[in-house]
Amino acid sequence: MTDTRSAPISPVDPVDLTARLIRCPSVTPEEGGALQLLADLLGEAGFDCVRVDRNGTPNLFARWGRKGANRTFGFNGHTDVVPVGDRAAWTRDPFGGEISEGFLWGRGATDMKSGVAAFVAAAVDFVCGTPPDGALILTITGDEEGPSKDGTVALLDWMKSRGEAMSVCLVGEPTCPDRMGEMMKIGRRGSMTVTFTAQGVQGHSAYPHRAKNPLHALVRLFDRLASAPLDEGTEHFDASTLAITTIDTGNTASNVIPARTVGRVNIRFNDAHSSRSLMDRLRAEADRVTADTGVTFAMEVDVSGESFLTPPGEFVRLVAGAVKAKTGGEPVLSTSGGTSDARFVKDHCPVVEFGLVGRTMHAVDERVPVEDIRQLKAIYSRILHDYFA
Incomplete structure (x- = not known):
């Protein structure tokens, strides 16, 4: 001007x-x-x-x-x-x-x-x-x-x-x-939403040993994620938080173990982390559950901000x-x-x-x-x- x-x-x-x-x-x-x-x-x-x-x-x-x-x-x-x-x-x-x-x-x-x-x-x-x-x-x-x-x-x-x-x-x-x-x-705080797609093997609920139940694996993963604090806070920030926001399977049969289920978490994180470091942490936890269960996890990450x-x-x-x-x-x-x-x-x-x-x-x-x-x-x-x- x-x-x-x-x-x-x-x-x-x-x-x-x-x-x-x-x-x-x-x-x-x-x-x-x-x-x-x-x-x-x-x-x-x-x-x-x-x-x-x-x-x-x-x-x-x-x-x-x-x-x-x-x-x-x-x-x-x-x-x-x-x-x-x-x-x-x-x-x-x-x-x-x-x-x-x-x-x-x-x-x-x-x-x-x-x-x-x-x-x-x-x-x-x-x-x-x-x-x-x-x-x-x-x-x-x-x-x-x-x-x-x-x-x-x-x-x-x-x-x-x-x-x-x-x-x-x-x-x-x-x-x-x-x-x-x-x-x-x-x-x-930073904010990120992570969607996990757990892929197993469908089967009859009376013969669970013949299936790989993705719900069991996802619940195990989410319990590990929700039970372990991300940090104890930093000088200017409260502790980071992780919230499980949904688990969706769409299974209407009571006697069928589904092949696939989807779950989502939202993380609000402080300056002790970046979205990349948290993605690496979540991937490592998912890989541990895969090693125990044989159920694999795909991760879709949406970062709203660091x-x-x-x-x-x-x-x-x-x-x-x-x-x-x-x-x-x-x-x-x-x-x-x-x-x-x-x-x-x-x-x-x-x-x-x-x-x-x-x-x-x-x-x-x-x-x-x-x-x-x-x-x-x-x-x-x-x-x-x-x-x-």
Whole structure:
């Protein structure tokens, strides 16, 4: 961007902007008008806005300031939401953006249209008030709740191909369990799902010695996997976990030993492991059971993300300091929870996450206290002020 096109504008109300975003029915993978609404607002404020859609997935890149600036602060978030479920169970229109009883109601109110509205409002007010010595980049996707193959990943690929870069990035996902300012994320556990297909030999249940029962072998393998702790935790992470999520055979006969069965485990792992080291460990256990039973195992592995950590340092202290300044409490530096798009951003630049209380996300009657949205904007504004000070 060569210059700023905007004159100073009135402060952006993050509550009103959240309500307008909720009224955009952007259930993954539909854009629903949400990104266009943000592009119009950001464009009026002097941001260069580019739609970076890939394979039908809607994404928005917005930059204020010069490409390649020494200091470029980034925000990341998403406007897509999960389906509403049983619409009759809602007491408010899930796409109404209604304010009632001190709450803003609707799908995406918590996860995470309020977060996007708060950082967009903070960014617009900041650049139109006291323009920073540096640049500001916003990456907003419509594919966080979906496959996440062509969302933030596509934005980062596009940025790399065009020499766009963030020095640091804050993801605005909900991070607080019960009260504002309680927790921020400085890393996330890795996540992988492993599907085992056990192949044996079919036979009559009265003559088990003539068969190779894949169920016996799979149960033995799963018992070994579930009984042995993966680790005892690390400095910044709790212990890794392995959960058996399904065993499917489809055998309707009570007197037939099946030839094949399928089972699945999900592993959430800390920085003591990588997906590769865990795959090797699971393969070794499966081979031991094969040696004992003669039943073979095929493994299909889906890695959602590797574990990562942004070590406590200048950036983490800056965000924590802004949270404390606006809430009065020191946030816990956590690596708990599931995955987020931070798992992709961490390969681009240092990343942390801070956002709302996530108690009602994905729930019927999703809602957020109105004052929490305003407080979140104030925190993001303080972060920008301190970063560019």
